[in-house]
Amino acid sequence: MKPVIGVMPLVDDERESLWMLPGYFDGITAAGGIPIMLPLTSDRYVLSQIIDMCGGLLFTGGHDVSPSLYGEEPVNKTIVSSKERDTMEKVVLGEGLKREKTILGICRGIQFINVALGGTLYQDLPTQYQSGIEHHQKPPYDIPVHEVEILADTPLHDLLHRERLAVNSYHHQAVKTLAPELKPMAISEDGLTEAVYKPDYRFLWAVQWHPEFSHETDPASREIFRRFIDFAGK
Ligand code: MN
Numbered sequence: 223m224k225p226v227i228g229v230m231p232l233v234d235d236e237r238e239s240l241w242m243l244p245g246y247f248d249g250i251t252a253a254g255g256i257p258i259m260l261p262l263t264s265d266r267y268v269l270s271q272i273i274d275m276c277g278g279l280l281f282t283g284g285h286d287v288s289p290s291l292y293g294e295e296p297v298n299k300t301i302v303s304s305k306e307r308d309t310m311e312k313v314v315l316g317e318g319l320k321r322e323k324t325i326l327g328i329c330r331g332i333q334f335i336n337v338a339l340g341g342t343l344y345q346d347l348p349t350q351y352q353s354g355i356e357h358h359q360k361p362p363y364d365i366p367v368h369e370v371e372i373l374a375d376t377p378l379h380d381l382l383h384r385e386r387l388a389v390n391s392y393h394h395q396a397v398k399t400l401a402p403e404l405k406p407m408a409i410s411e412d413g414l415t416e417a418v419y420k421p422d423y424r425f426l427w428a429v430q431w432h433p434e435f436s437h438e439t440d441p442a443s444r445e446i447f448r449r450f451i452d453f454a455g456k
Contacts, residue, residue: 225277225324225454227255230311230331231262232284233304245434246282246328252437253447255454264309270317278324278454279314281331283432286395292342300346300394312338319423324454326446327428329393332418335428339401339420347396353412357391363435367391370408370416370431377419377427378407381449382442389416389431396430425453 227250231240242259250257257280260272273279288303289296315338318325327335333343344350347357359367366388372379379385387408397415400406408417408429416430427450433443 223455224254224256225451226275227257227278227280227451227454228260228272228276228314229257229280230282230284230307230314231259232282233262233307235304243282243434245432245437246280249434249437249443249447250280250451253444253451255451260310260314262306262310264306264313266313266317269310269313273314273317273321273323276323276454277456278326278450279318280450281311281315281325281327281334281428283329283331283392283434285330286345287330287333287337287343289343289345291337294342294345297345298349300348308334319426322424324424324450324456325426325428326450327426328434329430329432330395332397332416332428332430333393333395335426336397336401336404336418339403341401341404342398343395344398344414345395347394351396351412351414355391355410355412357393357396357410357414359391363390363392363432364439365390366436366440369411371411372408372417373406376405376407377449378417378446381445387442390436391430392432392435393430425450
């Protein structure tokens with residue numbers, strides 16, 4: 223039996239539709255899992271029933287996390303959040319953790335998980351974190367644009383056996399203060415926390431870069447998907 227992975231839906235506000243980037247599904251499939259997109263709902267009963275069917279949960283990229291979740295007002299008009307996603311993902315994360323599900327966050331995923339567990343974000347990197355490093359690259363998105371340092375004695379280091387990794391970068395926000403239950407696994411060359419894990423938990427990892435865009439070209443991206451699916455199937 224392959225593990226089923228519940229994937230958070232992407233929301234297109236203009237078209238009033240849900241959608242999916244094939245990279246998330248392809249990365250999961252190539253690593254041996256079966257992806258399904260969750261419905262956009264915050265119905266705890268419905269979500270719990272689906273989560274029970276899943277070995278793992280993937281928190282995808284997309285909208286900014288609403289600053290109200292960490293007690294701030296938006297700093298400017300660039301902050302575009304989705305109340306539906308924020309509300310839904312709070313339920314999914316809570317129920318998923320309760321059931322010790324395998325959890326991976328990507329981009330918004332690392333931001334949302336950090337906030338849900340008590341951390342804060344830089345809301346708008348271009349105005350709040352000027353460093354000269356590109357964090358919002360132009361396509362193609364599988365090309366690395368900056369490096370991260372992979373911290374020793376972390377599960378990511380155990381997986382990749384290296385101290386530095388070149389990653390793609392396409393994010394508007396980033397971790398500011400880390401949630402108490404999370405530990406950093408990778409730091410960008412300008413000092414942003416770009417990968418985290420939850421040490422007291424089976425498998426909760428989150429990365430700020432985009433393995434779903436680079437899993438075909440980058441072995442490290444494939445390794446991350448594979449480790450996620452391996453745990454989801456245990
Ligand atoms: Mn970056």
